[in-house]
Amino acid sequence: MMRLATDVGGTFTDLVAYDDATGALYTAKSLTTTHDQSIGVLDAISLSESHGLPMQQVGFFVHGGTTVINAITERKGVRTALVTTAGFRDVLEIGRGNRPDLYNLRSSTPPPIVPRHLRFEVRERCDARGRILRALEEKDVIACALHCREEGVEAVGIVFLHSYANPDHERRCAAILREMLPNVTVSASYEISRHWREFERSNTVAMNAYVQPIIRRYFGNLENALRKKGLRGPFYAMQSNGGIATFPKAVEAPLTLIESGPSGGVAGAVCIGSVIGETEVLYLDVGGTTAKCSLIRAGNPKLDVEYKLERTRLSPGYTVQIPVIDIVEVGAGGGSIAKIDAAGRLRVGPQSAGSMPGPACYGRGGTEATLTDAKVVVGIFDPANFADGRLVLHPKLAKKAIAKIGEALGMSVEQAAEAIIKIAEENMINALKLVTIRRGYDPRDLTLIVSGGAGPMVAASLGRELHAAKIVIPLYPGIFSAWGMLAARPRVDLRQTIYLKAIQASLTEIDRLFAKLEKEAAAELGRSDHARTDFKYAVEMRYVGQEHSVPVPYNPRSTLEELMTSFHTAHQRAFSFCLPEAKAELTAIHLQAKAMEAVLQPTEVPDPKVHPHVIKRSVYFGADLGWQRCPVYQRTTLPICQVFAGPALIEEPTATTLILPEQTFHRDRTGQLIVIDQRNDVHMEKSKEILDQRAAKRDTRKGHTE
Secondary structure, X not given: OEEXXXXXXXXXXXXXXXXXXXXXXXXXXXXXXXXXXXXXXXXXXXXXXXXXXXXXXXXXXXXXXXXXHHHHHOOOOOOEEEEEEOOOOOHHHXXXXXXXXXXXXXXXXOOOOXXXXXXXXXXXXXXXXXXXXXXXXXXXXXHHHHHHHHHOOOEEEEEOOOOOOOOHHHHHHHHHHXXXXXXOEEEEHHHOOEOOOHHHHHHHHHHHHHHHHHHHHHHHHHHHHHHHOOOOOOEEEEOOOOOEXXXXXXXXXXXXXXXXXXXXXXHHHHHHHHHHOOOOEEEEEEOOOOEEEEEEEOOEEOEEOOEEEOOEOOEOOEEEOOOEEXXXXXXXXXXXXXXXOOOOOEEEEEEEOOOOOOOHHHOOOOOOXXXXXXXXXXXXXXXXOHHXXXXXXXXXXXXXXXXXXXXXXXXXXXXXXXXXXXXXXXXXXXXXXXXXXXXXXXXXXXXXXXXXXXXHHHHHHHHHHHOOOEEEEOOOHHHHHHHHHOOOOEEEEEEEEEEEEOOHHHHHHHHHHHHHHHHXXXXXXXXXXXXXXXXXXXXXXXXXXXOOOEEEEOOOOOOHHHHHHHHHHHXXXXXXXXXXXXXXXXXXXXXXXXXXXXXXXXXXXXOOOOOOOOEEEEEEOHHHHOEEEEEEEEHHHOOEOOOEEOOEEEEEOOEEEEEOOOEEEEEOOOOOEEEEEHHHXXXXXXXHHHHHHHHHHHHHHHHHHO
């Protein structure tokens, strides 16, 4: 059987196909068509067919992309209404009083997705235990339907107070609306989130309804086009939790696709980490528009169960109750535009040249300098062999664009290019530090896995700056997110609010609730038994009197004492303190269910067993080293496990890797490119020497005191 994955990025649409029987791998890259992303997908498929991909043999398809996130950030969703409990119409407007930056008086709350005149109230009421205090007034629902029809609404969200505890009223309201408005999509909050906090639940259902018709049309059109190409299915979508779901399931809750593409890369990084024996991984994906990074601990990516969309220092953004891999993103990629601001400072990004017109060197009409143009100027790319020769670069156009920056700064073209590269890399470093140092993790203990079309050209510099233990460039880095989607398994995340005291008797109730969720998850995954399903359990706990909870791993066989120990440890990491004598309570349970199906795994690659043919190219390494002649290797010709020294360039169809002086590199048995920085050993020795000196001084002071 053939497995096929496509990933729509800001600049390129990537394709990977894998033959289970023969191990053959097909890859393709096409320009993203922003007005209709499915066109770019079909372009990539057509390109693959021209290279021999047998579409009739494809029996598995998974797709990831930016459709959902683009519709929200560009405000191109449909006209949406919200039906809520009487008295709670303005929950979306009131929001939270929290500021992302406490003392920043410029902060402001973003406008709600649903305007006030399209938010309707219905008389009904349940308490926090799910007990009905007032029955649903169905005539109010009928009136809402008539208003929606008059307003030309295309989608309706429903969120009633405490419906996470008792969804009966929401279920009945949805049935009435679907009957009266057959051409309108209806999204009820209990179908998406069973967690408390009314503002966040309201945001979640409003966002989900806002994009649901768009995803339904997009996936419907895409599936029809794929079937005409001969694909039989099944058809899957990459979810933000690192797993995949069928198209129908994704259409029910399209918000789960909000970080669809980047999550594929994280799934791939987990797989590569497992193959090379590294469970502590820092993953970075640098594409044409953005750089995204995520932390993987003990072989599992960190999951954020309350994702904050469009959060900045000046805005709290939109909080949605969807499990999303914790990804930090910055506007720094190969297409990031370099400009001189009003104060005369050089800035790179967040604006991007995208695929059209693209960087100046593409020769498609772009005139502004980008990171890719800077890399062309310093000699990293071979103009005639970029993107496997499918895109010819124009160095003269790149130099012309960079020269404008140089003139404004009083620099040569090379110096200006170096300045652009340094600023772009600094933006990426800041993002990497956000998920490591600022959260208490030392990058020196982590393996840095870097992918994306623009990632390998900056990986060595970033790894050196972070003193990473090891730098890994995976196979097919320029299409790695698509590759990672073939390594992802069907997955369901179920999270439910509870309220129990942390006592031994509560564990029995928790086990009962988890057993109920297990059956539900197995049904969603299409499993009749648990034998082929992997379950992971977590609870959320807090000290009595606290507002917020922390996630704690849960073992159904654990004792209360073991659970409390885990809770104190988690609280200590999250808040830098714990209260072992204080009472605690449980506020939620979280079940992760994964279908243990066969997925793509790296296999050993053949050893060329010949010395690679080497050419040389001049590369500019900054003012200190200037221009140097560097050997240029083709990745597939590197002998397995043979160590080479930098500086060097390694080319492959989807990326070019730069190796710095005092770095070594080799291909391992599965073809992963491993880079080791010799300076790190020196740095570690100096750090140890400094720590020893400080310890000696403390001992000396202690001796004087005594």
